[in-house]
Amino acid sequence: MSPVILWFRQDLRLSDHPALNAAAARGAVIPLFILDDETPGPWRWGGASRWWLHHSLVSLGKKLPLVLRRGRADAVLRDVLKQSGASALHFTRDYTPWSGPLEQRIKVLCDELGIDCHRHGGFxxxxxxxxxxxxxxxxxxxxxxxxxxxxxxxxxxPKPAPKVEWATPGLASDKLESWRLLPTRPNWATGFEAAWQPGExxxxxxxxxxxxxxxxxxxxxxxxxxxxxxxxxxxxxxxxxxxxxxxxxxxxxxxxxxxxxxxxxxxxxxxxxxxxxxxxxxxxxWPEFPAKSFRPEFEAFPWANDEAALRRWQQGKTGYPIVDAGLRELWATGTMHNRVRMIVASFLIKHLQLDWREGQHWFWDTLVDADLAANSASWQWVAGCGADAAPYYRIFNPILQGVKFDPEGAYVKRWVPELRSIAAEHIHTPWEMPVPPAAYPAPMVDHAKARARAMAAFQSIKGIAG
Ligand SMILES: Cc1cc2nc3c(=O)[nH]c(=O)nc-3n(C[C@H](O)[C@H](O)[C@H](O)COP(=O)(O)OP(=O)(O)OC[C@H]3O[C@@H](n4cnc5c(N)ncnc54)[C@H](O)[C@@H]3O)c2cc1C
Known part of the structure; x- marks a missing residue:
């Protein structure tokens, strides 16, 4: 009996896997993973995602003989379907804007080659x-x-992992190392290893x-x-x-x-x-969600064009301890606590008046969980321009947020070493100390002034203030 192909995508597991269950029930299974940097255009995997993907594939590869290929997914599938003599293709559905058309093209390709094509849920x-x-x-x-x-x-x-007979009938596989998914110089991911265990x-x-x-x-x-x-x-x-x-x-x-x-x-x-x-x-x-404000009136917002401010934010040198702790946690570990994601996003959009898409792209590159749906929806939520978003006048106060959610300053001290010896009462306002710590920057904007400026800018846009 001819084998069937299981095209692994964002479903790098063996248990509770509807596509794998269906494929395994038909006979020998060819496990294929394709690194496609072309079809997603600007949304190709960012650096932290690539680090994760490498390790997740190593983990999966210990359990089965993965066939790795690189290129446009439909072109690679055409080759592999022909080379393998497979009778069917199974894969898990993806919801990114480019995936619908891609999955359609693959269905047409399978019809042309006389191969059964099955798309499954599970994500x-x-x-x-x-x-x-x-x-x-x-x-x-x-x-x-x-x-x-x-x-x-x-x-x-959920269902347990099925018994699978794996097969790779004469198929060549790329070496994972040749994809160079891991950072080299500088290796910014040294802190990731201790923080995470990718894989099922x-x-x-x-x-x-x-x-x-x-x-x-x-x-x-x-x-x-x-x-x-x-x-x-x-x-x-x-x-x-x-x-x-x-x-x-x-x-x-x-x-x-x-x-x-x-x-x-x-x-x-x-x-x-x-x-x-x-x-x-x-x-x-709303497939335009990642690129456009859901509420179109926000597209007229006078975003600042300030590279230097963006850099200070990215580097966690804004002078607001909770903001800087979050951005440094992100750089060191590829994640940031949800509450702090909201605080740093509000700071970028409201205090610095930088376009929410600047922050979204930075997160796309630096988060290990960078996810087109959650990232875009969350940035739009904070900006106030999304579906069911926070109102535009909700401007997080980075001092009060710090006091409320990190009362002892333990989180700040973990990520901002310059502030480790500061007493809890000053940890969120070090600039108010009689002698502020020399190694830590003063606030790049004054909170009250930035707030007033943001309110005025939002209210200047017709339709935003209701
Ligand atoms: C500006 C901003 C950007 C974000 N970008 C991402 C992103 O790229 N990828 C991502 O997965 N999450 C994103 N989030 C949502 C949230 O911050 C993370 O899902 C959460 O911090 C992950 O940690 P956890 O698994 O410990 O969450 P838990 O609190 O344990 O939540 C469990 C799960 O629920 C889901 N979840 C929780 N909150 C949200 C949310 N607001 N939106 C969608 N799903 C949620 C996640 O899958 C999460 O793993 C973003 C939030 C903000 C404010």
């Missing part, structure tokens, strides 16, 4: 077409969207750790960057090393086992998983 709990409002339209607001998800019933239960095993370990040590405190503690109460599952979810179904079912089971003690945390956590679904719902229905 999301709810396909974006499945959740509609009373008028049959997609949702633009999160709360009714999440209610509709809950009302649609519990997601299916690492994803399951992160889930277990969270259920045992984070979930109980999640509802109250998820906003505290100085505490380890969030799951850190986002890069694993992004690369499909774990399915949202596995997370959902395990969270429900942990809550049931705890007899009500974890209900608050579980409810809050599952709602965050639905924020991920909502981001994909928006991306699917």
């Amino acid at each position: 999301l709990l709810h396909e974006p077409e499945a959740i509609r409002n009373g008028q049959g339209e997609p949702y633009k607001v999160y709360t009714p969207f999440s209610r509709a998800c809950f009302a649609s019933g519990e997601p299916r239960l 095993q690492g994803a399951q370990a992160a889930l277990q750790r969270f259920l045992e040590a984070g979930l109980a405190d999640y509802a109250e503690g998820r906003d505290r960057p100085d505490k380890p109460f969030t799951s850190r599952l986002s890069p694993h979810l992004h690369w499909g090393e774990i399915s949202p179904h596995q997370i959902w079912a395990a969270t429900r089971a942990a809550a049931a086992h705890a007899g009500g003690r974890l209900d608050g945390g579980a409810e809050k956590f599952l709602k965050e998983i639905l924020w991920r679904e909502f981001s994909y719902h928006l991306l699917h229905h």
Whole structure:
């Protein structure tokens, strides 16, 4: 019997994998991964994503004989389909704007070659077409969207990894090292190794750790960057090393086992998983979302063009400790706590009046969980220009945010060594000390003045202030 191809994409796991289950049921499976830097155009994987991808492929490659190819996905598939004599192609659906047309081209190619083509779900709990409002339209607001998800019933239960007969009939594979996904000089990823364990095993370990040590405190503690109460599952979810179904079912089971003690945390956590679904719902229905403000009136905003300010922000040298801690955490580990992502994004957009897309692109390059849907939706949310976004006049005060969410300054001290000896009462306002620390910069803008300037700029745009 001729083999079938499983084209791995952002589904780098073996358990609860609908496409793999279907492929394995038909016979021998050729596992293929394609590095396609052409089709996504400006959204080719950024540096931190490439670091993750390298290690995730190493992890997967220990369990099966991966065939690695580089090039435009449809062109590579044409070659591999012909060379392998495969009778069918199975893959998991992707929701990026370029993937719909790509998947269409692949279907046409398979029809031309007389090969069965099967597209599967598995990346999301709810396909974006499945959740509609009373008028049959997609949702633009999160709360009714999440209610509709809950009302649609519990997601299916996850399935274990199938028994698979792997095959690579005479197919050549690239050497992973030849893709040069890891940084060389300078190696900015030295801190990533200690922070992460890419791959399916690492994803399951992160889930277990969270259920045992984070979930109980999640509802109250998820906003505290100085505490380890969030799951850190986002890069694993992004690369499909774990399915949202596995997370959902395990969270429900942990809550049931705890007899009500974890209900608050579980409810809050599952709602965050639905924020991920909502981001994909928006991306699917409004494919211009990553590049354009959802509210078109924001396109007239007078963004500043200030390279030097952008650089100071990127380097974590703004002079506001919580902002700088977040940006330095990002550079050192490829992640940043969600609360701090909101603070640094607000600072870029409102205090510096830099275009939200500048921040979005920086995150795209530096986050290990850089995700077109979540990143674009979140930046637009902070800017106030997105669907169901924060109002434009919500301008985070970086001092008060620091005091509230990092009261002892433990998070700031971890990432900003210049401030390690400062007492907690001054940690978020070091410039007010009788002798400010010489090694740490003074604030690059005055908060009150920047706030007033931002309000005036927003109110000058017709349609924004309502
Ligand atoms: C400006 C900005 C940019 C962001 N960019 C990304 C990004 O590129 N990729 C990304 O995965 N998340 C992004 N987020 C959302 C959020 O910050 C991260 O998902 C979260 O910090 C990941 O940590 P965690 O896994 O410990 O989250 P947890 O609190 O444990 O949440 C569990 C999961 O829910 C999902 N989730 C949580 N919050 C959100 C959210 N607001 N939007 C969508 N999904 C969410 C994630 O998959 C996350 O892993 C961004 C947020 C902001 C404010």
